[in-house]
Every structure is written in structure tokens, then in C-alpha cells.
Amino acid sequence: MDVQGDFTGVPMNDAARKYAEAFDVTRVAVLEHQCQPYNVAHIYRGPIQFRVFEDKNPATQEIVSYRVFSGTYMQWRTIWMDGRAHPPSHVPHTHMGFSTGEWHGDILTVKTTHIKKEFYRRSGAPSSDLTTLVEHYIRHGNVLSHVMIITDPVYLTEPYVLSQEFVIMERGNQNWLYNCEYVMEVPMDKNDLPFYLPGRNPFIEDYAKLYGVPFEGVFGGAPTTYPEYMPTLERLMNR
């Protein structure tokens, strides 16, 4: 269940916490934010269907790249398989970033840089434009396991590891379009930008309250994800 204030498992640092506390989720209704796509480190955690295409060298039939089309926000992504280097750091970033891949046995490992700033979660856990991503795609029959290792020196204290499974669609979903247009969803002054001042976010503890867990554990970042945190959690629960 998507509950505001869920930061569990995200290895956030203090800068990310400050950002998250100030974030008002209704900002997505602001005209300039309505059509903001998820970036590559986030898109696989949202509603998604995607197609994978091969691009081959016509002369040698060697795979030059895999191209991935995601229906959500209609984004194209290229995974270069020809050994090319990543561009310099100052090159413009995109939501899908610049990706190169190589096979390790049956596992496709993809490295992505030049990713635009966005979020790890819509609850307000931010990602920076220094984020890099390593992915491992592992196929088991018609199931594709996908592991992501996200590194962000600005907002994360350590790599953020996520995994999900995808299944080949048995019949084609006919709707691959995602037309997004800017409209006045909820009448508001166009210059309004929803936010919260420090300490004024009324929803930041919603998740903790709903599940009866200490807020310090929900918001505590990387230490809370290790077994060694259990004594601390018990102490907080018994407080």
C-alpha cells in the first residue's frame, strides 16, 4: 500500500531527509511537474510495460545495442553493447541516461550514467544527477529478474539495491501510448509551489503511525536495514 512517509530501506543521508521533509506530494499537480517522467533508476518501480528490441550490425549481425521502449511516459532507452565508452561527465543528462552493457554468461549487466535528477520514491526521497546505476538482468523461462544497484553520492550513504520480476506478456496490451498534456488539474495560482517548512510536514510520520513502528526506524536510512539494528528497534518499540 502506498503510504506517505514510507522511506523504509532507502539509505538516505541527512540531505535527503531534509529534502523529503520539505516535499509536498501535491507538487505533482503543478503544471510544470505533471508530465515529469520517472528516471531509469525509478521507472522499474512504477507501473510499467516495456519492449526490448535488438539493433544488429547488418554486415556482421553482431548486436550493437538493445533498445527498450517503456510505455509509461513513452521513453526510449538504448543499451550500447559495442564496447563504447561513456561520455564525459558534463554531457547533457537524460531521464534514461547513457547505458552500456555486457554479458556475463546468461546475465546481462548494464551500467548507466548521466541520469537526470528525480526521485527514488514519490514520497519525496530524492535522487541526484550524479546517480549511477548497475543492473543485472537474469532470465528464467518467461520471467526476467531485474536487480538494480543505485549509487548516489549526494543523497545516499551506500548503494541502494532493488529487485523486481517481469513476465513476458502472453497477449499484447494494445495501449502503449502515454499522452501527457498539461492541464489545470486542481485550480490553483500558477505561481504556487507546494512545500513544507522544516518540521511542518504533517504527513511525514503517516507510515510509521499506520504500521506502529518508530519513525526513527522508518527515516533512519541504511543502519535500519541491517540485523544489527534490531536491539535499537526493540528499545524504540518499548519506549
Place this chain on the structure above:
Amino acid sequence: MRMRWPLIATAAALTALAGAAAAHHSFTATYFEDRTMEIEGKLLQFMFRNPHSFVHVEAPDENGQMHRWAVEWGGAGQLSGQGVTNQTLRVGDVVSVTGNPGRDPADHRIRMQYLRRPADGFEWGRNPGETFN
């Protein structure tokens, strides 16, 4: 010989296996999901689009004061799979909407749960599959 993915060679379409996909945004931060309210009035605008469609309805609040209510609905892609199109609702239709009220009462916004058009009995929200995220 190194193995590859035979089926990845063709345009394989994949979709998320488990239903753990997060919504476009957190509804619980925007709406009181433990409350419902109902309005009935004239449809002023139907924005059939992504990421979320919106229906604007002119209807009175509990004090009888007329407001323009913004009713959040599913994305066009999701709704089209449920038989809803940009022609489903028309400006001027009288509709009854039940849904979760927004946390900020000044916004006059509702998250759609059920819609009914009395004129012809059209309804959405009570049949299997009529939901959105």
C-alpha cells in the same frame, strides 16, 4: 558457447510480475482514504489524459455553497482498457461522484471511487476491474 536470451531477440514485451508497482503519486498524502463523500452536479470539464484524468464538477458542499470540484481519476491508458474514452462524459452531464475527500478542504478535490450518470444509468467503479492507481 555463451548462451543468450532467444526470446529477447524479438520484440519481447514484458510487464511487471508482482503487483508491487507504486502509484504515480501517493494518494494517502493527498486524500483521506478512510473517508468518503458524495457530490452531484453538472460536469464542467473532462480531461482524459495521463498521468491522471480529471473530472471537474460544479456541485454544492455540505453547506450548500457551490464549488468547482476536481475529481481525480485514472490515467487515459488505464481507463481506456476499462472502456472509458474521451467521449464517455460530456460537458453538461449531470453526474454523481463518490470518492475520498482531499486532505486540504480548500482544494475541493476528490479521488474517484464511483461515478454515475442518472440520465442513462452509466456508472463506473462497481464492476470488476474498474479501479486505478
